[in-house]
Amino acid sequence: MATQENEIALSTKFANMSIPPQMSVSTSPTATFQTPPGGFGSLTRTNTVPKLLKPFNTTDIKILLLENVNQSGKDILSGQGYQVESVKSSLPEDQLIEKIRDVHVIGIRSKTKLTEKVLREAKNLIVVGCFCIGTNQVNLNYAAKQGIAVFNSPFANSRSVAELVIGEIIVLARQLGDRSNELHNGIWNKVSAKCWEIRGKTLGIVGYGHIGSQLSVLAESMGMSVVYYDVVNLMAMGTSTQVPTLNDLLNKADFVTLHVPELPETENMIGAAQFEQMKKGSYLINASRGSVVDIPALINASRNGIIAGAALDVYPNEPGGNGDYFNNSLNSWGEDLRSLKNVILSPHIGGSTEEAQSAIGVEVAGALVRYINSGVTLGAVNFPEVNLRSLTLDESNHARVIYIHQNVPGVLRKVNEILGDHNVDKQTTDSKGDVAYLMADVSDVRTSDLKDISDALEGLSSKIAVRILY
Numbered sequence: 258m259a260t261q262e263n264e265i266a267l268s269t270k271f272a273n274m275s276i277p278p279q280m281s282v283s284t285s286p287t288a289t290f291q292t293p294p295g296g297f298g299s300l301t302r303t304n305t306v307p308k309l310l311k312p313f314n315t316t317d318i319k320i321l322l323l324e325n326v327n328q329s330g331k332d333i334l335s336g337q338g339y340q341v342e343s344v345k346s347s348l349p350e351d352q353l354i355e356k357i358r359d360v361h362v363i364g365i366r367s368k369t370k371l372t373e374k375v376l377r378e379a380k381n382l383i384v385v386g387c388f389c390i391g392t393n394q395v396n397l398n399y400a401a402k403q404g405i406a407v408f409n410s411p412f413a414n415s416r417s418v419a420e421l422v423i424g425e426i427i428v429l430a431r432q433l434g435d436r437s438n439e440l441h442n443g444i445w446n447k448v449s450a451k452c453w454e455i456r457g458k459t460l461g462i463v464g465y466g467h468i469g470s471q472l473s474v475l476a477e478s479m480g481m482s483v484v485y486y487d488v489v490n491l492m493a494m495g496t497s498t499q500v501p502t503l504n505d506l507l508n509k510a511d512f513v514t515l516h517v518p519e520l521p522e523t524e525n526m527i528g529a530a531q532f533e534q535m536k537k538g539s540y541l542i543n544a545s546r547g548s549v550v551d552i553p554a555l556i557n558a559s560r561n562g563i564i565a566g567a568a569l570d571v572y573p574n575e576p577g578g579n580g581d582y583f584n585n586s587l588n589s590w591g592e593d594l595r596s597l598k599n600v601i602l603s604p605h606i607g608g609s610t611e612e613a614q615s616a617i618g619v620e621v622a623g624a625l626v627r628y629i630n631s632g633v634t635l636g637a638v639n640f641p642e643v644n645l646r647s648l649t650l651d652e653s654n655h656a657r658v659i660y661i662h663q664n665v666p667g668v669l670r671k672v673n674e675i676l677g678d679h680n681v682d683k684q685t686t687d688s689k690g691d692v693a694y695l696m697a698d699v700s701d702v703r704t705s706d707l708k709d710i711s712d713a714l715e716g717l718s719s720k721i722a723v724r725i726l727y
């Protein structure tokens with residue numbers, strides 16, 4: 258393992274950090290680039306143990322984790338020596354802005370809104386970890402243009418959501434929520450009218466991705482028929498069938514369940530017109546995003562008997578943390594919704610299981626460590642996915658140059674002119690939209706060369722961010 262003294266690099270992203278003077282680190286291209294005690298490249302092992310590339314002393318990296326990120330993730334990040342602050346809830350915008358100015362990494366879940374306004378203040382931020390599936394809460398394009406990578410966990414909680422929906426289908430079909438509430442209030446009300454088995458009923462899945470397709474398998478194993486609607490033509494699991502339009506699905510399904518991402522196209526995807534298409538006495542389940550269902554239209558559909566029940570896990574406005582109120586001050590229809598019969602309201606717990614949260618913590622924290630320490634973008638949702646074989650301990654005097662830039666013509670020629678005086682062992686580059694990511698491993702570089710390389714890259718008009726790791 259590399260020593261702290263060797264774990265040094267130069268990163269313009271960290272220019273505002275205050276580093277105690279005794280540390281032999283260079284945090285700005287304008288700062289003196291010092292050779293660490295022990296000597297740059299003094300490691301002489303000849304095996305192929307991967308070299309740990311660090312942006313500088315890991316203890317200087319500040320990470321803010323919001324929304325009660327799982328201990329598994331905290332342990333991995335703390336284990337790297339980073340400074341980790343963890344807060345149980347999300348933060349109001351003004352407090353978020355104050356905090357985000359200071360950190361290099363932020364970890365969030367679904368509630369923290371990283372808007373352009375917030376990200377504009379995040380001068381030191383290099384990477385965001387969404388410890389969840391959804392990334393709609395982050396302005397991904399703006400983050401990319403600022404050179405901030407965003408990672409998530411694309412399927413670690415999918416099974417938990419699918420299992421919750423199976424439970425809700427049965428609870429709705431048996432009006433179990435209402436019976437339980439009644440008995441909690443001391444009322445015995447034994448009812449079979451309009452209570453059903455789910456065997457032989459049709460489940461309509463809107464959005465047949467990770468969660469929708471997993472749910473399809475579970476539902477068929479319980480004797481349901483499955484139809485699904487998706488904008489993409491997708492392979493059917495089991496004996497399920499894809500239908501060509503949303504209306505086809507709404508006309509057929511006894512239970513409609515939503516598993517689409519939050520997008521402009523999915524906003525109010527289920528509104529008055531769609532409730533009209535649903536079978537009388539059917540049920541709606543939404544564990545995707547609150548914006549997907551027009552709630553006043555749902556309230557009408559419930560009062561008019563179009564739907565026999567609903568289960569909602571997500572809402573247009575959700576409280577910031579546990580103990581906060583869910584009432585009309587949050588959503589104008591809050592109390593009307595709460596008054597409905599056979600409507601299950603859960604506090605966005607679709608992915609909230611020990612298994613899912615622990616797996617998400619490991620996955621996202623791992624991606625953050627790889628990105629911070631090695632610049633690898635595999636799994637990033639707003640950057641091209643770029644990887645290079647790790648530098649090894651027997652490759653002395655090597656450095657990894659990372660150049661995040663605008664995707665415009667002529668950049669590679671200029672970068673290669675800058676790197677041209679050195680031996681470029683390997684280089685890779687890729688682009689996504691307006692942003693491109695170049696990673697090059699150069700050998701036979703002295704620490705003073707690194708300062709020159711960094712300065713030259715900084716001077717290019719296409720520059721978004723420069724990081725040099727060694």
Ligand SMILES: NC(=O)C1=CN([C@@H]2O[C@H](COP(=O)(O)OP(=O)(O)OC[C@H]3O[C@@H](n4cnc5c(N)ncnc54)[C@H](O)[C@@H]3O)[C@@H](O)[C@H]2O)C=CC1
Nearest residue numbers: 390391464465466467468487488516517518544545607608
């Ligand atoms: N309640 C909770 O705690 C959780 C909620 N979620 C939400 O569930 C959503 C779905 O998750 P995954 O299945 O993992 O996503 P996914 O990306 O695997 O699947 C989404 C599917 O929706 C389809 N789709 C997109 N736009 C559509 C449209 N307009 N009409 C029909 N289909 C459309 C896509 O083609 C894709 O097949 C996430 O985006 C997230 O917002 C995810 C995890 C936990």
Ligand SMILES: O=C(O)CCC(=O)C(=O)O
Nearest residue numbers: 366367388389390391608
């Ligand atoms: O509970 C969470 O962290 C959010 C779950 C979710 O909605 C997601 O993973 O997209």
